[in-house]
Amino acid sequence: MFGFSARVERLSPWRRTAWGGALAVLCLAGLGVAATAGGLWALLLLPSGFFFLVACWMVAPWFHGLPDVWRRRGSGLTLVLYAMSVAGFILTVWRTAQTDAGAAAVLLAFLWPLHALYVAFEPTDFAWDRLRARLGRAVHLRVVMLWAGLAGVVWLANWAVQHSDKYRVLVLGATLTLTLAGVAASLKVYARFRKLCTALNRQTQSLLRSLEELEDAADDDRTKHRQSARRAWDTLHELVVTKADTGFSIAGVFVLPPAAVEELEQVVMTAVEADRGDEAVHRFAAQRLRAIQEACRGRIDAMA
Structure with missing residues (x-):
């Protein structure tokens, strides 16, 4: 290769x-x-x-x-x-x-692991304009593909015992179990997503406040406020490189693609090191950070 x-x-x-x-x-x-x-x-x-x-x-x-x-x-x-x-x-x-209903059931179940390839199709260009849709697609498609996989497994189980009444009770029990497991997994995906959006909004707001305090700080206090802003960025960095739809390392969509994370870090660090009165640099950093908050709008749950 x-x-x-x-x-x-x-x-x-x-x-x-x-x-x-x-x-x-x-x-x-x-x-x-x-x-x-x-x-x-x-x-x-x-x-x-x-x-x-x-x-x-x-x-x-x-x-x-x-x-x-x-x-x-x-x-x-x-x-x-x-x-x-x-x-x-x-x-x-x-x-x-x-x-061949059995083969069809296997193919349907295969949609779930096949969805791991989706990240290669998710656009990385114009990441800021597409951020809200990017997060929504990642989570909703994850749940849809989960149910496709479960439907395939249930279909395969029913096909396997279609000519025998001996195992129908077991298959019915397995179907109910898988359905409940699917509901629980779906709720967990959405709860995780709301928790992530809440943390993103909260930490983004914290970094915005740190940059505002840095801009207003006296010369003697600017070093202290710069350190505070860097710590706020460190925490936000952990969140933007988290996957929105899954905790697995081999599948899932990052909150921001790597190129956008590098750009955001450069923008924030430039604002942190900027001299007093450089409003253009701070305004651009604030614009990028508010784009993250806009993507999280309506998806925040402080109790998640």
């Missing part, structure tokens, strides 16, 4: 873009076949999705050179692609169910 990366980076820009575009078209064709053909063709979903991400990486330098309006539209297409992939997967489940 590293050898492939080095070879791609040695290509001229137009060759890299051309090969990446051709690979993307091929992958989209594979996704279309997997969605419409059904059966074993559904196995094309994973490799097609993976190599499409490789194609996106190949055309990234060309893409980042486009005007902002086209970059915004283009980056949003990844969400459309994800929606099409899920829709195609569900269509495959429906087509498979006509001939």
Whole structure:
């Protein structure tokens, strides 16, 4: 993989873009076949999705050179692609169910772990404008995919005993148990999300207050207020690199993408080190911090 990366980076820009575009078209064709053909063709979903991400990486330098309006539209297409992939997967489940309900149930359950790939489709460009929608998508899709997985497991269990009444009571009990577990897990995801939004809002407000006090502080007190602002940033940094929808390290969506976190740290530290009266620097830092508060609006629960 590293050898492939080095070879791609040695290509001229137009060759890299051309090969990446051709690979993307091929992958989209594979996704279309997997969605419409059904059966074993559904196995094309994973490799097609993976190599499409490789194609996106190949055309990234060309893409980042486009005007902002086209970059915004283009980056949003990844969400459309994800929606099409899920829709195609569900269509495959429906087509498979006509001939093999057991295989269809397995495919439906597979949607849950497959959702771990979603983070690769979530746009990282224009992170501040998309922050509120980014957090909402992460949490709601996590719960929807959880229920898709549970529905697949319940469907598979009922299919396995459809010709035998011996285990129907056990399957009914397992269905009720899984349903209650799904409700509990869904409530836990949303409670965790509200708790995170509350902490984000609270710590962002604390950092804003620290920056305001620093701006108004006398020269002799500015060192102390700078230290206070740095400590407030340290706590906020822990929150913005937390995943909004899950506590697992291998899946989930960060509150802010890494590039936006680095930008925010630079903006805040510049405001902390700025001289008295540099209102433009403080105003820009406050603008970024209030964007976080706006994303948390309506999602705060002090009792969570």
